[in-house]
Amino acid sequence: MTTRICYQEGVSKGQPLPLTKEKWDEMIDSPEVKNICQRIAGLDTQAADYNERKQALKKRLPVILPHAQSFKNGKRVSADATSSGLAMLDVDHVENPRAWFDAIDKQLLSANRIYLVAITASGKGLRIIGEMANSESIEVAQMQMASALGIKEYDAVTKDLARASFVVPREYVLWCDDEGLFSAKPMPASNAGATGKVQPALPAYTGGNYATERDIAEPASDAGLTDGELCYRGIPYKEIAEQLMVATGNAGGAIPGERNTVYFMLANYMRYICDFDAELLLKVLPGFGLNESERRQAINSAIGRPRRSEMPMVLQGAIAVVERDRSSDGRQSTDAARAQSLPLPEMPRLLRLLCRRLPEEYRAAMVIASLPVLGTLATRVRFEYLDRQEQSLSFFSCITAPAASGKSFIRKPVDLLLTPINEQDAIEREKEQAYKDKLRASKNSKNQPEDPHACPRNNGVSISIAKLLQLLTYAEGKHLIGIGEEMDTLVKSERAGVWSQKSDIYRLAFDNAEYGQSYMSDASFNAHIKVYYNLLLTGTPNSMKRFFKDLENGLATRVCFAQLPDTSFTEIPIFAPYTEAEKAEIVRWARQLDAEQGTLNCPQVGTVISEWLEKKRQQAIDADSHAMDTLRRRAAVIGFRAGMLCYLLENRKPTKTVGAFAEWVAEYVFRNQMELWGEQMELLLTGALDAQNERGAASSLLELLPQEFSTAELIKLRARKGQSVKSSAINVLLHRWKANGRIDKVAEGIWRRQ
Numbered sequence: 001m002t003t004r005i006c007y008q009e010g011v012s013k014g015q016p017l018p019l020t021k022e023k024w025d026e027m028i029d030s031p032e033v034k035n036i037c038q039r040i041a042g043l044d045t046q047a048a049d050y051n052e053r054k055q056a057l058k059k060r061l062p063v064i065l066p067h068a069q070s071f072k073n074g075k076r077v078s079a080d081a082t083s084s085g086l087a088m089l090d091v092d093h094v095e096n097p098r099a100w101f102d103a104i105d106k107q108l109l110s111a112n113r114i115y116l117v118a119i120t121a122s123g124k125g126l127r128i129i130g131e132m133a134n135s136e137s138i139e140v141a142q143m144q145m146a147s148a149l150g151i152k153e154y155d156a157v158t159k160d161l162a163r164a165s166f167v168v169p170r171e172y173v174l175w176c177d178d179e180g181l182f183s184a185k186p187m188p189a190s191n192a193g194a195t196g197k198v199q200p201a202l203p204a205y206t207g208g209n210y211a212t213e214r215d216i217a218e219p220a221s222d223a224g225l226t227d228g229e230l231c232y233r234g235i236p237y238k239e240i241a242e243q244l245m246v247a248t249g250n251a252g253g254a255i256p257g258e259r260n261t262v263y264f265m266l267a268n269y270m271r272y273i274c275d276f277d278a279e280l281l282l283k284v285l286p287g288f289g290l291n292e293s294e295r296r297q298a299i300n301s302a303i304g305r306p307r308r309s310e311m312p313m314v315l316q317g318a319i320a321v322v323e324r325d326r327s328s329d330g331r332q333s334t335d336a337a338r339a340q341s342l343p344l345p346e347m348p349r350l351l352r353l354l355c356r357r358l359p360e361e362y363r364a365a366m367v368i369a370s371l372p373v374l375g376t377l378a379t380r381v382r383f384e385y386l387d388r389q390e391q392s393l394s395f396f397s398c399i400t401a402p403a404a405s406g407k408s409f410i411r412k413p414v415d416l417l418l419t420p421i422n423e424q425d426a427i428e429r430e431k432e433q434a435y436k437d438k439l440r441a442s443k444n445s446k447n448q449p450e451d452p453h454a455c456p457r458n459n460g461v462s463i464s465i466a467k468l469l470q471l472l473t474y475a476e477g478k479h480l481i482g483i484g485e486e487m488d489t490l491v492k493s494e495r496a497g498v499w500s501q502k503s504d505i506y507r508l509a510f511d512n513a514e515y516g517q518s519y520m521s522d523a524s525f526n527a528h529i530k531v532y533y534n535l536l537l538t539g540t541p542n543s544m545k546r547f548f549k550d551l552e553n554g555l556a557t558r559v560c561f562a563q564l565p566d567t568s569f570t571e572i573p574i575f576a577p578y579t580e581a582e583k584a585e586i587v588r589w590a591r592q593l594d595a596e597q598g599t600l601n602c603p604q605v606g607t608v609i610s611e612w613l614e615k616k617r618q619q620a621i622d623a624d625s626h627a628m629d630t631l632r633r634r635a636a637v638i639g640f641r642a643g644m645l646c647y648l649l650e651n652r653k654p655t656k657t658v659g660a661f662a663e664w665v666a667e668y669v670f671r672n673q674m675e676l677w678g679e680q681m682e683l684l685l686t687g688a689l690d691a692q693n694e695r696g697a698a699s700s701l702l703e704l705l706p707q708e709f710s711t712a713e714l715i716k717l718r719a720r721k722g723q724s725v726k727s728s729a730i731n732v733l734l735h736r737w738k739a740n741g742r743i744d745k746v747a748e749g750i751w752r753r754q
Contacts (some may be wrong), residue, residue, distance in 0.1 A: 004182050005084045006065040008076065011058075011164050015074045016065055017496040021182045027062050027167045034169040036060055042124045058121050063164035066116075066129045067138060071162075081161035086181075087113070087141035088165060089128040090155035097126050101174045104149060111306055114181035119172040122747040127165050131180065137297060143264045144301045154681040183340030230284050232273045235322055237284035243318040259288040260298060266451040269301035269315045276303055277691045342668055345660040348649035350374075350589040354413045355574040358453055362409055364668065365562035370397040371665075372481060372534035376457065377590055379479040379532065380597035383644050385637065386606055393510055393641055394479070398487075400544045407538040408485065409575050414536070416578070416586045418458060421481070425456035432456070457481060461535070465502060469515070469527050487539030487547045496593040497643045503555055509533035510558040551680055557634050560665070561672040589649070596648055605643035610635050612666050621740050623703045623732050627681040632674045639666025657722055701733075702742060702753055711749045 006016035007023065040057050043050055055430075070080040097119045109117065113131035115315060120127050125409040128149070132141040138159040146154050178399030227543055231234045242264060266285050274280040278299045287295060344363055347355075354370055355363040385391050402408050415422075424666055432454035439449055455474035461484035501732025508515050509531040516528025539547065548556040576630075578586070616632035619625075650658055704717060715730060734751065737743045743751045 028170040061166045067161045078162040091126040115177040121166040163478035239274040264298040286448040345664040376479040376481040377593035383600040396559040399538040428454045428456040488543040635670035
């Protein structure tokens with residue numbers, strides 16, 4: 001009997017055999033398969049040997065070979081395989097696969113000829129198998145399936161014909177089309193004719209009804225030539241594609257290994273303004289070094305994907321940004337919003353001393369860099385925030401600048417501030433070494449030395465999770481501090497599993513929340529404690545983007561960023577050394593902070609931050625910016641903590657300096673956050689590209705409207721800026737403005753600014 005795909009008794013045993021429906025049922029109903037997967041599910045994911053034990057169990061499972069119909073010589077070798085015409089998508093790290101499956105529209109599975117969706121043997125992934133259309137490559141078919149199902153990340157190396165997939169029990173199988181999976185079919189021929197014109201492989205899906213071939217052929221764009229260049233509504237396609245690259249995180253082009261994926265993504269969006277015309281897409285899309293055959297395959301797959309009834313919001317936003325940037329009156333000055341333009345406030349003596357020998361443009365960064373160190377010194381201090389919850393002086397700071405711009409200027413002042421901690425650490429490390437020596441000497445003795453719980457607090461950032469947790473436990477509520485002068489070193493040294501845990505620890509440290517781990521092994525360190533940890537990092541803008549690559553996890557929004565000026569083609573900045581008297585005074589201040597303890601109460605700080613929060617709330621309403629509203633809250637917490645630190649440095653006196661410093665830190669942090677992450681956060685929070693200036697600060701919609709405006713004018717403005725113009729969005733915005741006293745209603749559809 002001819003079948004569609006093969007199976008093997010195990011990933012490294014037996015030979016590939018035809019998989020029939022009967023054999024498939026036998027395997028997924030096997031008690032042995034069910035037992036193995038239950039044992040995998042019962043493993044401790046935090047155990048050091050988790051991966052080894054999981055892999056050992058998986059090797060006992062049979063496998064299917066979805067990409068291959070047969071193998072010439074009876075061996076699982078890609079070169080000897082005959083394609084099955086199917087493609088497999090391997091999606092890892094899915095926390096709740098069943099919830100994901102329940103949430104998707106099942107019509108998408110049929111419309112995209114997907115024949116199998118199953119939970120992987122680990123229980124934390126998905127295996128999806130579907131048809132390859134038009135003799136396309138496995139890679140392109142995977143991109144098409146992922147895009148259709150809204151999957152952003154998957155294993156891109158799962159593309160060879162001999163690739164195996166572990167068999168799972170029936171309850172792990174979420175969707176199965178027996179006819180498509182097991183019935184042998186001839187590979188569909190390519191739709192590319194002699195002219196090279198690529199036709200859609202599938203009817204375009206438009207929200208429940210399939211568009212006809214005539215519908216698809218109707219022009220969807222205003223394409224034409226402007227100054228000899230192919231344009232859409234007078235805008236060169238090239239500029240729209242470049243902005244799409246920026247909006248999707250691919251600014252600068254595609255690198256080898258990602259070129260097909262990025263090209264397919266661009267084709268998927270650009271088809272809406274190219275009449276779904278493959279030849280036009282081939283002309284206007286950047287090639288990324290792909291040959292014509294590869295590009296045609298990707299375009300063919302994109303055109304054949306389900307088609308929305310309206311232009312995707314990401315594309316609308318990209319067009320709006322290009323239109324704004326090309327408009328002479330569309331640009332807005334960034335000077336008023338940029339953090340670099342924010343003058344330093346009156347500061348306490350210690351901070352003035354730290355900045356005294358620095359060039360003017362480096363002083364704000366010095367203040368930001370000092371916060372985690374000063375907070376670690378004053379670790380015994382506690383206070384209540386606006387919400388009456390207890391807080392400590394926890395700070396994360398990140399100094400960024402292009403290479404060779406002088407980021408290391410912080411080293412000397414930070415070393416001086418760390419003097420008390422480094423002195424204590426030297427004693428703790430001696431205790432730790434002495435304990436290790438005694439332990440080694442009494443290796444086979446019954447009388448083991450007592451652990452002195454040595455706890456050096458300054459340990460860098462390349463530290464294991466177990467060691468970090470041990471030190472946090474031994475510190476008994478004192479802050480540890482991590483200082484990393486090159487973020488790229490940290491990025492390269494961390495592996496996915498370790499980093500995900502450390503990222504969790506960092507986020508929890510911001511609020512001094514609890515973290516714990518529990519292993520069965522006595523060799524592992526088990527604890528459950530509150531996290532007191534401060535962090536200071538420096539690096540280039542690119543290394544910063546790599547480090548804070550996942551904005552959704554919230555770590556980036558907890559960090560005080562300071563951006564140094566680009567010193568390219570300028571004279572080397574002069575950092576004058578501190579005098580001996582200045583060094584001695586800095587150390588005295590550090591020792592004074594190290595001795596501070598108790599609960600602080602400074603109502604002045606609360607008043608200043610409350611007023612600042614309200615001012616930013618009004619700005620967020622005016623700008624209709626969810627990013628502003630979110631980031632102001634985190635910046636307020638950081639500003640409040642900085643105010644309490646300044647209160648200490650002012651000898652616990654509520655001077656004007658305290659309030660001014662608290663507000664300055666909140667504003668500086670907020671502006672940098674908006675410059676760096678505002679646009680991306682707006683996309684995450686609303687799915688729309690908000691109106692922002694060149695550096696990311698949201699502009700006010702109200703300020704751009706006339707004193708008396710109509711609802712139609714507001715809709716037109718939001719459309720130009722790439723924001724949603726749905727009735728619900730417009731009504732919510734008008735209601736919010738009116739409720740906050742920003743506008744009055746003059747007549748139906750007519751409004752007046754206050």
